[in-house]
Amino acid sequence: MSRVYTVAVVGGGIGKSHIVEGYETNKDRLKVIAICDLDPIRRNALADEFGIERRVENFDDLLKMDDLDIIDVCTPPMVHYPMVVAALKAGKHVVCEKPLVGSLAEVDEIIELEKTSRGKLMPVFQYRYGNGIEQVKRIIEAGIAGKPYVGTVETLWRRGPDYYTVPWRGKWKTELGGVLMTHAIHPHDIFTYLMGEPKSLFGRVATRVNAIEVEDCISASLEMESGALASFTATLGSADEISRIRLAFEHVTFESDHEAYNPGKLPWKILPRNDATKAKIEALLADWQDVPSRFQTQMRRFWDALEGLGPMPVTSRDSRRALEIVTAFYHSSETHEEVSFPVTEGHPKYRSWLPEGFR
Template sequence: MSRIYNVAIVGCGIGRSHVTEGYLNSTDRFKVIAVCDLNTERLDEFATEFGIERKTTDFNDLLAMADLDIIDICTPPGVHYSQIMAALKADKHVVCEKPLVGSLKEIDEVMAAEKTSKGRLMPIFQYRYGDGVQKAKKIIEAGLAGKPFAGTAETFWNRGPDYYAVPWRGKWHTELGGVLMAHAIHIHDMICYLMGPPKSLFGRVATRVNAIEVEDCVSASVLLESGALASFTATLGAAEEISRIHMAFENVTFESSHAPYSLGNDPWRIVPRNPETGKKIDALLADWQPVPPRFAGQIRALYDALETGGPLPVSTTDARAGLELVAAFYHSARTATDVNFPLGPDHPTYESWIPEHYRAQAG
């Protein structure tokens, strides 16, 4: 019989989606045995709804559970770092929502801690999963797409006062950033996942939609290592919510679905330049096996990695690359300069990208 990993959910907000989409679709692989949340009413409701016997408001209780294999962190971003470090020290496997942590310094410390822990850490980038994005990935990796030319990533979402009424949202020290961190981070990761890593970025950020500390509109021009060009645009003031990736390669053009929160799902438009390329793509995808979307796909892939000892479906290296994009965006916007990758300990944003004014307030 296959091993079943025992899981604790920390945070009953997005944690609900981790359960309903992820773990309940893999009950032969995972069992949620504990839940933790500071809100006792929400904690009780969550535990009752999903039949979870153990519930606690103290994160440290989870660390002491000898039969607990995985701690799945779905808390506000400002506490991710301390919880990840504590869970790794306790030799637990860790799943953690985006953004993983709040600086490049912290992600480097997390990566160092992961090397000495018996546990493994998987950041959440669920948009990588689904038939659309995985078909595109397979075509690109098979060499059929050819040289990448240009791509666009658009996040046109809507978030208003009700969304920001939640006390930790819209603030530098608890959300760690705005649309770059909480919303567009997924689609920016997907462009790099499909087209390759960035070489340099020029970005602008603005706060135009809501009365908040952090940004809610961004735009950037990106040069990728391949020589391809990409543009990133996001706003939280759209009347119609869509997400879209559009990529032109030498032999194929790809356009994602426009579903704002299920971008990896079909239908994706895959347009070959000529019939010959089209026949090769059809042959490549002839025996396609459906890829579960979003959390279902990533959680299932986590199981395979834990069982085989193989690479995690999303790694801390991937998370660092996403945070480098965020840091580059902020630095470029503040200095009106191109930012070159990679960003190391000598970069001005390495320890924090939070503006000095807000760091002084917290200090």
């Protein structure tokens, strides 16, 4: 019989999506027993909706619950680091929304803490999951795609003044960044998940759409470790909303479904260069089994990892890569210099990418 792990969700915003998509669909393995939120109206409404008895205001109360296995951190970014550290030190497993923390130094501290912690950490990158991206990943890993040539990532979303009425959004100290941190971080993670490690980046950021502190437009040119070239573009001022990822390999070109908030699902375009490659792909995918998108598969694979049935689906090192890209963007835009990876201790923005005056 499958073990059922108990979960507390901290933060009722994106936390509701975790419950609906991730825990309700895996309730034979993961059971939410507590809701923690500072807002009593939201806390009680969410608990009532899903029949959850424990309604907690103080995060520290969760650390004392002996029958609680997992703490799922869905709070504003500025409190991720202390909550993740406290939960790991208390021996809990941890799920944490992006961005994991607010600097590369903090990521590295958590990576060290994980080595001695009884609990395991899974950052959230739910856009990795779905039939489309899973098929592309399978084709690439099978060697059918061949040499990677170039790739493009476009995160063209829309956010206006109403979005920034939420007090913590649009501010360096609380959101920790703009479109790079809160929006494009997902498609950029998909890109490196499929195309591998970046070697260098030259980027620019700008604030052109909204009256906020952080950036809402970005563009960059990258060189990958494989030698492939790439470009990233994002804005929060698009008339429509798409997330488009296009990857050109030696034998196959891939393009994501353009759905802004679920690019992992079908249909991805899979364009083989010739009939021989097409036949290899058809044979590889002949017995395909459904991969549900977003949180449903990520949470299921988290359970698998806890049970020793598979690897952790997303790791703190995956989050480090994502935050290295963020750090490189800000440094390159500020200095007009190309940034080489990895970004390590001694780099000017290793301990914080926030501008002077906001740290």
